[in-house]
Amino acid sequence: xxxxxxxxEQVIEAWQSMQAKTPLVQCITNxxxxxxxxxxxxxxxxxxxxxxxxxxxxxxxxxxxxxxINLGTPTSEQMQAMQISAKTAQLNNVPWVLDPVGYGxxxxxxxxxxxxxxxxxxSVIRGNASEISTLAGxxxxxxxxxxxxxxxxxxxxxxxxxVHTDCIAISGESDYILSKELDVVIQVNGGxxxxxxxxxxxCALGALIAAYSAVTTPTIAALSAHVHFAIAGxxxxxxxxxxxxxxxxxxxxxxxxxxxxxxxxxxxxxxxxKA
Amino acid sequence: xxxxxxxxEQVIEAWQSMQAKTPLVQCITNxxxxxxxxxxxxxxxxxxxxxxxxxxxxxxxxxxxxxxINLGTPTSEQMQAMQISAKTAQLNNVPWVLDPVGYGxxxxxxxxxxxxxxxxxxSVIRGNASEISTLAGxxxxxxxxxxxxxxxxxxxxxxxxxVHTDCIAISGESDYILSKELDVVIQVNGGxxxxxxxxxxxCALGALIAAYSAVTTPTIAALSAHVHFAIAGxxxxxxxxxxxxxxxxxxxxxxxxxxxxxxxxxxxxxxxxKA
Amino acid sequence: xxxxxxxxEQVIEAWQSMQAKTPLVQCITNxxxxxxxxxxxxxxxxxxxxxxxxxxxxxxxxxxxxxxINLGTPTSEQMQAMQISAKTAQLNNVPWVLDPVGYGxxxxxxxxxxxxxxxxxxSVIRGNASEISTLAGxxxxxxxxxxxxxxxxxxxxxxxxxVHTDCIAISGESDYILSKELDVVIQVNGGxxxxxxxxxxxCALGALIAAYSAVTTPTIAALSAHVHFAIAGxxxxxxxxxxxxxxxxxxxxxxxxxxxxxxxxxxxxxxxxKA
Numbered sequence: 001x002x003x004x005x006x007x008x009e010q011v012i013e014a015w016q017s018m019q020a021k022t023p024l025v026q027c028i029t030n031x032x033x034x035x036x037x038x039x040x041x042x043x044x045x046x047x048x049x050x051x052x053x054x055x056x057x058x059x060x061x062x063x064x065x066x067x068x069i070n071l072g073t074p075t076s077e078q079m080q081a082m083q084i085s086a087k088t089a090q091l092n093n094v095p096w097v098l099d100p101v102g103y104g105x106x107x108x109x110x111x112x113x114x115x116x117x118x119x120x121x122x123s124v125i126r127g128n129a130s131e132i133s134t135l136a137g138x139x140x141x142x143x144x145x146x147x148x149x150x151x152x153x154x155x156x157x158x159x160x161x162x163v164h165t166d167c168i169a170i171s172g173e174s175d176y177i178l179s180k181e182l183d184v185v186i187q188v189n190g191g192x193x194x195x196x197x198x199x200x201x202x203c204a205l206g207a208l209i210a211a212y213s214a215v216t217t218p219t220i221a222a223l224s225a226h227v228h229f230a231i232a233g234x235x236x237x238x239x240x241x242x243x244x245x246x247x248x249x250x251x252x253x254x255x256x257x258x259x260x261x262x263x264x265x266x267x268x269x270x271x272x273x274k275a
Numbered sequence: 276x277x278x279x280x281x282x283x284e285q286v287i288e289a290w291q292s293m294q295a296k297t298p299l300v301q302c303i304t305n306x307x308x309x310x311x312x313x314x315x316x317x318x319x320x321x322x323x324x325x326x327x328x329x330x331x332x333x334x335x336x337x338x339x340x341x342x343x344i345n346l347g348t349p350t351s352e353q354m355q356a357m358q359i360s361a362k363t364a365q366l367n368n369v370p371w372v373l374d375p376v377g378y379g380x381x382x383x384x385x386x387x388x389x390x391x392x393x394x395x396x397x398s399v400i401r402g403n404a405s406e407i408s409t410l411a412g413x414x415x416x417x418x419x420x421x422x423x424x425x426x427x428x429x430x431x432x433x434x435x436x437x438v439h440t441d442c443i444a445i446s447g448e449s450d451y452i453l454s455k456e457l458d459v460v461i462q463v464n465g466g467x468x469x470x471x472x473x474x475x476x477x478c479a480l481g482a483l484i485a486a487y488s489a490v491t492t493p494t495i496a497a498l499s500a501h502v503h504f505a506i507a508g509x510x511x512x513x514x515x516x517x518x519x520x521x522x523x524x525x526x527x528x529x530x531x532x533x534x535x536x537x538x539x540x541x542x543x544x545x546x547x548x549k550a
Numbered sequence: 551x552x553x554x555x556x557x558x559e560q561v562i563e564a565w566q567s568m569q570a571k572t573p574l575v576q577c578i579t580n581x582x583x584x585x586x587x588x589x590x591x592x593x594x595x596x597x598x599x600x601x602x603x604x605x606x607x608x609x610x611x612x613x614x615x616x617x618x619i620n621l622g623t624p625t626s627e628q629m630q631a632m633q634i635s636a637k638t639a640q641l642n643n644v645p646w647v648l649d650p651v652g653y654g655x656x657x658x659x660x661x662x663x664x665x666x667x668x669x670x671x672x673s674v675i676r677g678n679a680s681e682i683s684t685l686a687g688x689x690x691x692x693x694x695x696x697x698x699x700x701x702x703x704x705x706x707x708x709x710x711x712x713v714h715t716d717c718i719a720i721s722g723e724s725d726y727i728l729s730k731e732l733d734v735v736i737q738v739n740g741g742x743x744x745x746x747x748x749x750x751x752x753c754a755l756g757a758l759i760a761a762y763s764a765v766t767t768p769t770i771a772a773l774s775a776h777v778h779f780a781i782a783g784x785x786x787x788x789x790x791x792x793x794x795x796x797x798x799x800x801x802x803x804x805x806x807x808x809x810x811x812x813x814x815x816x817x818x819x820x821x822x823x824k825a
Contacts, residue, residue, distance in 0.1 A: 199317055
């Protein structure tokens with residue numbers, strides 16, 4: 001049976017494995033998040049490559065260890081690359097993460113693409129509560145790309161999505177990881193209220209899940225990335241009270257994470273999947 | 276009659292209103308400014324969304340509280356989105372800000388688009404002295420996207436533009452806000468010589484004007500954003516002498532601004548519009 | 551005969567000349583590097599402009615002091631702009647730098663464009679060891695956009711490229727500048743192991759070579775930019791042990807460099823070109 005201590009042990013192993021292997025992570029992401037995401041991946045021990053054109057998508061996905069697709073500010077060329085790379089990932093057993101930024105009726109173009117991408121079976125779907133809930137078929141009111149729904153409410157509505165993926169990760173005040181594989185919901189606590197005030201933290205988190213999925217299962221990958229962020233956010237908030245300095249120190253802790261810090265600060269809780 | 280103290284009072288009210296309402300601001304901006312602009316808006320209390328494709332522009336502008344259009348590094352798809360969003364904004368009374376980056380004969384493609392966008396009556400036009408002066412029909416020598424004209428010279432040449440907008444904001448060593456509404460020019464002092472050394476500060480300032488325009492009049496919106504930046508720049512410069520740390524502390528003060536700091540540090544001066 | 555002391559003297563003169571002239575540098579670069587590159591150029595004394603569309607490329611390159619082309623995340627419109635600007639640069643004697651990010655058989659689209667761009671005779675070709683070596687015809691295994699080959703090995707394989715350019719700059723643990731003009735290889739030491747952990751430092755270095763090439767010869771331009779980065783990296787590493795703070799302090803030192811720091815910390819070594 002799954003226990004929090006065995007999960008934390010697997011997070012530590014995943015982190016160690018990432019340091020040893022430096023997985024190559026292809027990111028198709030938005031203009032706001034590109035630089036920040038690359039820095040988060042480098043700081044975490046992965047090797048990012050933002051290959052997002054349709055002409056190189058297939059050949060690059062084939063040699064990538066993982067793929068991250070984020071629909072924040074799509075262009076027509078990126079949209080084509082997303083389809084090619086997601087399909088290539090499925091065919092070649094490259095794990096991939098889908099982040100349906102802004103999913104909802106107001107942003108129909110990207111939402112239709114998200115629907116199409118689901119056929120290629122993402123390893124993990126991650127988003128904020130509004131996005132995940134809307135994607136799960138519960139039409140809540142979404143405003144822009146920030147969430148108007150609490151993650152507590154969202155995770156109960158997200159079960160329907162497990163038909164498309166093995167794992168769903170919802171970020172919010174508490175984070176929730178829904179695992180078909182382990183038949184549990186894992187609540188991840190920590191982080192800081194300043195975290196959502198730094199743009200692209202959610203987008204970078206999705207790419208970090210992808211990086212971890214190169215070295216472990218979808219559930220442990222999602223859990224590891226969320227724990228990684230939650231610890232860095234909590235420790236950074238202890239030292240910085242405001243945005244600019246928080247952002248700097250947060251990146252420091254993303255880089256300084258190690259087995260001891262995970263052991264000491266990981267704060268997770270198991271909930272029943274059908275609770 | 277307008278007085279500096281009543282203006283400062285209105286700036287405080289605008290800032291408080293932004294904290295209360297968290298306006299959704301659509302930004303169509305350049306690749307250099309996207310991340311920085313989003314962080315400035317989040318730090319200031321607004322909710323940014325960089326929706327810049329033509330397929331979602333209309334539906335998103337309709338639900339936005341304000342729109343910011345910046346012509347820094349346009350793509351063909353962004354150009355289409357600009358036209359759709361500016362038109363939609365005018366039709367739906369969504370306030371919007373135009374930042375004609377690089378306007379002038381050397382950069383004809385964007386300059387023609389800027390000319391077209393003027394028909395949709397921006398709430399505020401903001402730029403550096405070279406851009407505003409050239410847009411006003413005074414062909415000064417412009418070099419790239421940085422200004423070669425002082426803001427003192429530019430504001431006397433900018434009157435002609437008031438036929439297209441209610442408010443013009445010119446950034447420079449001193450900033451100048453030309454208001455048709457109040458029939459005055461407001462000089463804003465403060466900031467730091469380091470500010471123009473951080474790329475995209477001007478672009479982010481334009482987006483912040485848009486954010487404020489969701490909660491107040493165009494003139495007070497432009498004034499509030501300029502005062503917001505001038506105070507943060509001045510306070511950051513007191514603590515940091517160099518670029519890297521200035522940038523971090525500047526963002527801290529963008530976030531820490533409050534009514535007391537505005538009261539204490541706002542440094543504005545009224546000039547006659549026809550002076 | 552060339553000596554290290556005369557080279558360092560020329561680096562100081564180049565730095566002083568850049569401060570005096572503030573050269574306008576057109577950058578066609580990737581979405582990860584755009585903001586960081588602009589900040590590095592501003593901090594170094596240059597004036598960056600990210601004009602990367604095909605409709606303004608020709609007119610803007612004509613008035614630019616230098617051009618930097620980076621193939622990190624190309625779009626179709628950027629690809630067109632690259633061809634136009636490179637051709638215009640050659641015709642108008644505007645020095646230009648080519649950074650063939652990710653060159654190799656896996657990323658064929660950009661690699662073909664790189665091959666085409668070589669006909670316009672870049673002033674300097676700069677890249678990491680894998681890219682330069684592959685471009686020179688030695689098919690080494692390249693993984694993504696980070697180098698898997700040491701710079702020590704690469705410089706011996708790069709001679710073949712001197713038919714296309716006067717200068718080749720290879721970044722790595724030590725940097726190597728191959729100069730046809732001076733008939734030497736210059737090894738540049740310094741920097742920090744944290745530098746490659748900050749994304750886009752290599753890309754920004756390429757743009758800085760372009761900036762220096764506006765005020766000096768290709769060889770001294772490449773040398774000056776590499777010395778500039780090596781000193782800033784070394785001094786920043788003395789004060790910061792981790793990524794977030796290193797990045798901030800590194801930018802501080804990029805801005806604070808002066809003749810004394812160059813004199814005191816430049817660490818270069820002359821090697822024979824045919825050694």
